[in-house]
Each structure stands twice: as C-alpha cells, then as structure tokens.
Amino acid sequence: MTAPRPAGAGTAPSPLRSRITAQPVWRLGVLVAVAGAAVTEVFALGARGLGVPMEAASPGAAAAQEIPLFGFAFGVLFNSVVGIVLAVALARWAKRPARIFLVTTVVLTALSLIPPALAPHTAVLTQVVLALSHLVAAAVIIPPLTLRLKHAEGR
16 A cells, blocks of 8 residues: 655646646736636626616616626726736735735635625616626636636745
8 A cells, every 4th residue: 555645746837727827927827817807797698687686776876777788708807907916916026925915815805895885876786696707707807816826935
C-alpha cells in the first residue's frame, strides 16, 4: 500500500490553469470581464424569457424603467474596470495580491447586493435577478484573477 500523495503533487498543471497564469494580469482581466458580461447577459436574457419583469428604478426615481438589452453586460464591463485596475495595482505593489484582491472583491460584491434590494418601484423577482446577476458576474471574474494573482506571489 502506498501513501496518498498531496493534491497536485507530481501532476502537471491543467492547460486552463497554465493559460490563466501565463496571461498578463490586465489581459486576463479584460478576458474574464468580457466572459462575465456575456454570461451575465445570457442569465438576464433567460430571466426575461421566463417572464421576469426587467424594470428597475434608481433611488429617487418616480417609476421603474426598462433595463435595456445588454444593460447587464454593460454594467459588468463598466464595473470590471475597477477590478482590473485593482488587480494590476496589487500584482505590482502588494506582497499578497491574491488574498487582498479576493477579500476586497468579495466585500465589494456583497456591498453590490444592497442597491438591488433597495431599488424602489422594482418587482421583488427583478430585485432577486439583479442580485443574482452580481453573483454570476463575480463567480466568472474573481476566481481566475485570484488564481493569476496567486501565481504572481510566487515570483
């Protein structure tokens, strides 16, 4: 009987992991932001297809307005710029960029759930879809960037 090997011991990294860690941080950030925007938009289109009303109001608005087609994707791309800049800065100047990035982005994602919950004149189901879309985008964008930043720590 042989002793069990630690996870990852003696195995080659997966091709996907190798591609992620080989990318410059900014390029990976752009790629995952586009992927996150696409996945989130498909999620929103699915919700529309299931009959979820896609009308939301900003604080202070008198009525809800239709969320435009590609509105989810645009929101992800717009807000991803902050995450990409953060990742690039941490990769350059932080001693533990992956940990700082992960904690910061998880906190920011949690905070991003507040506006959908407080959106006036917005159906509860729409609020749920809005909040879930934030989690979908975060699930696509945060892990690869965290992995890439973890790889930067070893250099």
